[in-house]
Amino acid sequence: MWHIIITSLPEMISAMLQYTIPLAIISFILGLILAVLTALIKFIQPSENKLVKYPWLVLRAIADFYVWLFRSTPLLVQLFIIFFGLPSAGVELSPFIAAVIGFSLNTGAYASETIRSALMSVPQDQWDAAFTLNFTTKQTLMKIVLPQAVRIALPPLSNSFIGLVKDTSLASSITILEMFQVSQQITAKNYQPLLMYSLAAFLYAVVCTLLTFLQHYLERRTSRYVKGSEA
Amino acid sequence: MISLKNVIKTYDGKEVLKNISVDFPDGKTTVILGPSGSGKSTLLRSLDLLVRPDSGTLSFSDISLDYAQPVTKKKSFDIRKKTSMVFQNWNLFPNLTVIENITTAPITVLKQSKEETEKRARQLLSQVGLAEYADRYPSQLSGGQQQRISICRALAMNPEYILLDEPTSALDPELETQVLLILEELSKMDQSMIIVTHNMQFARSVADKIVFVEDGEILFDGSPKDFFEHPTTRIKDFLSGITFDDSKKLK
Numbered sequence: 001m002w003h004i005i006i007t008s009l010p011e012m013i014s015a016m017l018q019y020t021i022p023l024a025i026i027s028f029i030l031g032l033i034l035a036v037l038t039a040l041i042k043f044i045q046p047s048e049n050k051l052v053k054y055p056w057l058v059l060r061a062i063a064d065f066y067v068w069l070f071r072s073t074p075l076l077v078q079l080f081i082i083f084f085g086l087p088s089a090g091v092e093l094s095p096f097i098a099a100v101i102g103f104s105l106n107t108g109a110y111a112s113e114t115i116r117s118a119l120m121s122v123p124q125d126q127w128d129a130a131f132t133l134n135f136t137t138k139q140t141l142m143k144i145v146l147p148q149a150v151r152i153a154l155p156p157l158s159n160s161f162i163g164l165v166k167d168t169s170l171a172s173s174i175t176i177l178e179m180f181q182v183s184q185q186i187t188a189k190n191y192q193p194l195l196m197y198s199l200a201a202f203l204y205a206v207v208c209t210l211l212t213f214l215q216h217y218l219e220r221r222t223s224r225y226v227k228g229s230e231a
Numbered sequence: 232m233i234s235l236k237n238v239i240k241t242y243d244g245k246e247v248l249k250n251i252s253v254d255f256p257d258g259k260t261t262v263i264l265g266p267s268g269s270g271k272s273t274l275l276r277s278l279d280l281l282v283r284p285d286s287g288t289l290s291f292s293d294i295s296l297d298y299a300q301p302v303t304k305k306k307s308f309d310i311r312k313k314t315s316m317v318f319q320n321w322n323l324f325p326n327l328t329v330i331e332n333i334t335t336a337p338i339t340v341l342k343q344s345k346e347e348t349e350k351r352a353r354q355l356l357s358q359v360g361l362a363e364y365a366d367r368y369p370s371q372l373s374g375g376q377q378q379r380i381s382i383c384r385a386l387a388m389n390p391e392y393i394l395l396d397e398p399t400s401a402l403d404p405e406l407e408t409q410v411l412l413i414l415e416e417l418s419k420m421d422q423s424m425i426i427v428t429h430n431m432q433f434a435r436s437v438a439d440k441i442v443f444v445e446d447g448e449i450l451f452d453g454s455p456k457d458f459f460e461h462p463t464t465r466i467k468d469f470l471s472g473i474t475f476d477d478s479k480k481l482k
Contacts, residue, residue, distance in 0.1 A: 126322060
């Protein structure tokens with residue numbers, strides 16, 4: 001048994017470093033950017049100025065549609081449409097790019113709601129105090145509201161990130177040789193499904209455990225100002 | 232001087248300010264009194280545009296504003312520059328240290344230099360007896376300390392008027408006294424202030440002018456002497472209603 005593990009580990013770890021982790025990190029960063037933009041579009045009330053208000057309402061409709069679309073359809077189906085479907089519409093993407101687009105859009109849709117709820121959880125009192133000091137909306141967001149929202153959003157965003165790491169296994173279905181796909185290929189040769197898939201599960205768990213530590217570290221850092229926090 | 236004329240504000244069809252006209256003189260302490268829900272806070276917040284009345288005008292030395300018309304960013308900036316609000320629950324920014332709470336707005340909004348602003352902030356903090364708390368976070372301080380810091384935060388913007396919305400209502404009597412002493416000091420220094428409060432003793436000792444509001448209307452506008460010594464029947468009821476003594480037993 002140890003022999004099998006030792007011979008297959010390098011291949012699986014290499015697939016993890018080459019695909020699983022880059023896919024997760026790149027998609028999460030892009031998804032997070034998308035999520036913040038989407039959340040802000042939905043959260044901020046546009047000024048009465050018609051030149052701002054109507055374009056803003058159009059953006060908001062697009063944001064609503066986007067979140068609805070990606071939350072209402074399965075991630076696997078989204079990946080299939082992007083990779084296998086779009087070529088018939090003349091858009092051909094490499095498997096990696098297709099996977100990044102699918103994962104980012106999917107993560108962005110869910111995380112935007114997380115961020116929006118974190119923004120809503122900062123009391124109106126904070127906005128009042130900022131406005132009486134003549135902060136603009138943007139300054140209030142940057143200096144007051146977002147730093148407080150980040151702390152609140154961290155645990156659920158960590159959920160999304162950990163979920164994404166595991167969801168990268170779906171990329172195997174669009175021909176990417178990520179870790180799970182590699183474990184399937186090795187299984188096909190050595191007929192050890194229990195051992196090989198357990199090994200894959202173990203490696204996912206290792207990555208997710210490290211992420212949990214990162215989450216705890218970030219939580220401590222962003223909670224410095226909260227009463228009773230250790231720092 | 233700040234003057235409001237014919238100010239009307241409705242929330243969901245209910246009139247909370249009914250055609251209010253009132254002046255708040257320079258260099259004086261005006262105290263706004265009245266029962267809860269009378270429109271006191273709405274009146275005060277209208278001055279800082281945290282509440283937008285439906286109609287009426289605000290004039291503030293060289294600036295005048297029609298509440299019924301759209302307010303430009305410039306005008307709202309100019310008005311808020313002349314005023315600073317102190318809130319009932321102080322509303323300090325929990326993510327910033329005490330000194331950052333005071334300096335962030337002067338640095339960001341007024342573009343003051345960091346060194347100058349911090350120097351002034353430390354001065355203000357020592358005036359309210361909190362110099363050694365500069366680098367703490369608000370959550371590590373008591374309510375009374377936080378309120379004193381929020382007064383520093385307001386003063387650091389060098390406003391012409393400080394607007395205080397029940398600044399001691401959330402404090403226990405000992406902490407309340409610490410805050411009131413500071414306000415009394417400011418009042419003696421002829422800082423223009425408008426204070427909504429329920430503390431009659433304080434109103435009596437610091438007010439240059441009293442405005443009594445009930446149901447969105449001003450029922451009294453005059454000197455504290457007249458208010459306390461020659462009260463109308465309604466004011467007499469109000470004053471006796473908030474005084475605790477044995478003559479009032481629940482029937």
